[in-house]
Amino acid sequence: MTVFLAVLASLAILLAVFWLLFGSPAAEPSLSFDTREIEKVLPVNCRHFPQISQLLSQEDIQFMRERAPHHIQSKWRGERRRILKQYLSGLRQDFGRLERLARLIAAFSPEIRKRQEWEWVWLALQFHFSYRMVALKLAMGSFSPEGLAGLTEMIAGLTSELENRMALIAEHSPSRMRTDVGG
Amino acid sequence: MGLSLFESVHWAATVLIEVVVLTFALRRKLFDQLPVFTIYLCILVANEAIVSLTYSFAGIRSHTSFYVYWAMQAVQVSIRAIVVYEICQALLSRYTGIWKLCRPLLITLGLVLAGSAAATSRQRVHPISATTLMAERGLEFTVVSILIFGLIFCRYYGVWIDRHLAWIALGLGFYSAVQVANNTFLRGEPMTHLPVLQIIRQTSFNIATIFWLVALWKPLPARQPAPVLLGPGEYDRLAPQMTLRLRELNSRLLEMWK
Numbered sequence: 001m002t003v004f005l006a007v008l009a010s011l012a013i014l015l016a017v018f019w020l021l022f023g024s025p026a027a028e029p030s031l032s033f034d035t036r037e038i039e040k041v042l043p044v045n046c047r048h049f050p051q052i053s054q055l056l057s058q059e060d061i062q063f064m065r066e067r068a069p070h071h072i073q074s075k076w077r078g079e080r081r082r083i084l085k086q087y088l089s090g091l092r093q094d095f096g097r098l099e100r101l102a103r104l105i106a107a108f109s110p111e112i113r114k115r116q117e118w119e120w121v122w123l124a125l126q127f128h129f130s131y132r133m134v135a136l137k138l139a140m141g142s143f144s145p146e147g148l149a150g151l152t153e154m155i156a157g158l159t160s161e162l163e164n165r166m167a168l169i170a171e172h173s174p175s176r177m178r179t180d181v182g183g
Numbered sequence: 184m185g186l187s188l189f190e191s192v193h194w195a196a197t198v199l200i201e202v203v204v205l206t207f208a209l210r211r212k213l214f215d216q217l218p219v220f221t222i223y224l225c226i227l228v229a230n231e232a233i234v235s236l237t238y239s240f241a242g243i244r245s246h247t248s249f250y251v252y253w254a255m256q257a258v259q260v261s262i263r264a265i266v267v268y269e270i271c272q273a274l275l276s277r278y279t280g281i282w283k284l285c286r287p288l289l290i291t292l293g294l295v296l297a298g299s300a301a302a303t304s305r306q307r308v309h310p311i312s313a314t315t316l317m318a319e320r321g322l323e324f325t326v327v328s329i330l331i332f333g334l335i336f337c338r339y340y341g342v343w344i345d346r347h348l349a350w351i352a353l354g355l356g357f358y359s360a361v362q363v364a365n366n367t368f369l370r371g372e373p374m375t376h377l378p379v380l381q382i383i384r385q386t387s388f389n390i391a392t393i394f395w396l397v398a399l400w401k402p403l404p405a406r407q408p409a410p411v412l413l414g415p416g417e418y419d420r421l422a423p424q425m426t427l428r429l430r431e432l433n434s435r436l437l438e439m440w441k
Contacts, residue, residue, distance in 0.1 A: 006367035010360045013327055017356035020334035021349040095432070100341065102425050107340045108410060109418035112280035116422050121339075123429045130433060 085138055092131050099124050193385060194231075200392045201227045207399035216403065219269045220351060223262045224395075230255045253315050260322045263355055264293060267326050270352050271333030274342055277409050280418070285336045289329055296325035320366035327359040343407075350398030354391035361387035 064073050102120050106112045205224045208214075214221040234252055241247035271289060275282045300321020304314050330352060337344055344352075365383045 003364075003368050007364045010364035013331065013360040013363070014357060016331055017327070017334065017353060017360070020331065020338055021344060021353055021356075023338070098425070098429070102422075102429075103340050105413070105418060105421050105425070107278045107281055107342070108413045109280040110412050110415055112284055112418055113422070114284055116426065117284065119426055120429070123426070123433055126433045127429070 081138060085135065088131070088135055088138060092128075095124075095127055095131075194235075197385060197389060197392075198228070198231045200389060200396065201231065204392055204395050204399065207396065211399050211403050213399065213403065216273060216406070217266070217269055217351070219262065220266045223259070223266050226259065226262060230259065256315075256319060257322075260319060260326065263359070264297070264322065264326045264329060267330045267333070267352070267355055268293070270348055270355075271329070271336075273348060274333065274337050274344060277407070278340065278342065279412065281336060281340050281342070285333065289332060292332055293325055293329050296328055297322060300325060316366045320363055323359040323362040323366070327356050327363065330356050330359075345404055346401075347398040347403055350394050354394035354398070357394065358387050358391040 064076055068076065099120070106117060201224070205228055208221050208224050234248075234255060237248050237251040241251075268289060271285070272282070275285055300318055303321055304318035334344075334352070336342070361383065365380060365387070
């Protein structure tokens with residue numbers, strides 16, 4: 001049994017090493033903190049919220065309930081759920097981008113706080129767990145669209161704040177950044 | 184020397200690959216980037232000469248050969264641990280903040296695992312060979328753990344891994360992982376299964392050296408200039424904002440599914 005476990009553990013270790021080394025490339029070799037790089041990591045899906053908010057409007061729901069035949073209503077609900085699901089997945093991508101931005105900030109900072117970094121790891125774990133739960137709720141049809149609206153506003157707010165902050169840093173880069181010889 | 188024809192051919196092939204890898208390493212000026220790994224490659228070639236001479240003079244089954252062989256293995260596994268640390272340093276030290284965070288963790292992990300390997304092997308009541316295998320298994324596990332820990336940091340922070348470093352690391356990780364399983368398999372009756380141990384050990388080592396040859400086959404990429412870092416206070420200004428928003432985001436999401 002011990003031998004079997006050891007072989008299994010070794011295989012797992014090997015796969016982990018291989019994945020960590022040759023899994024999807026993590027970043028460009030010449031990673032820099034310029035505007036283009038920042039744009040790549042800022043959330044984008046939350047910007048589509050106006051279109052989504054139309055889908056979530058109570059008037060539409062009321063209208064469909066009153067006017068549309070039952071089979072059209074259920075088809076509409078199914079389609080709405082599908083779009084919301086896609087949108088929720090987009091929000092997850094946005095969160096991932098924010099996470100990436102947080103790591104980029106850490107990577108390019110001469111000093112980082114251990115506690116802060118662990119907190120980001122913990123928050124990311126929490127987010128992914130909660131996201132799964134919300135997605136499950138959505139799949140089961142017991143989900144309030146208002147919650148999604150609130151979530152979107154928050155990501156959009158954070159994006160806007162970071163966008164301004166990052167643009168400021170990038171603009172002032174020659175005076176505010178320094179070259180550091182690692183060692 | 185007491186080796187069969189197959190063993191002699193295998194041994195000759197091993198030496199040849201090691202010499203070729205060392206030649207490539209010197210030609211590619213690997214010493215500038217990975218000095219400890221280059222020294223390790225020199226030690227590998229020297230090890231073959233030392234072990235071969237010992238076998239010739241003392242005989243392959245003698246106590247002297249046994250102790251010389253395992254002493255050399257101990258030296259090699261210790262240097263491999265340092266090489267793994269060196270690779271992590273080559274990857275992460277350009278990012279000062281990350282490296283400052285990672286380095287103490289790597290050192291602590293290495294010391295704890297090596298210490299526990301030493302403690303475990305001392306508790307064994309088996310013969311010396313079994314104790315040696317246990318100690319070696321612990322040290323190989325330390326090597327591969329340090330490697331994985333460093334690579335997790337690279338992956339998490341999106342640090343680019345150069346092709347040659349990836350292949351060198353793969354060789355080290357592969358050999359150590361195989362040895363962990365190999366030494367566990369043989370922990371009970373090591374002497375009975377010694378030929379099997381040796382075949383697996385040497386074959387996995389040959390595969391590792393081929394990975395290193397692949398790493399050094401092409402010219403090494405030019406060293407990237409050190410990245411331009413943010414100002415010292417930017418992290419402290421940005422991090423709390425990010426944390427606050429991410430916390431809010433999480434509590435909102437939590438409310439949604441509860």
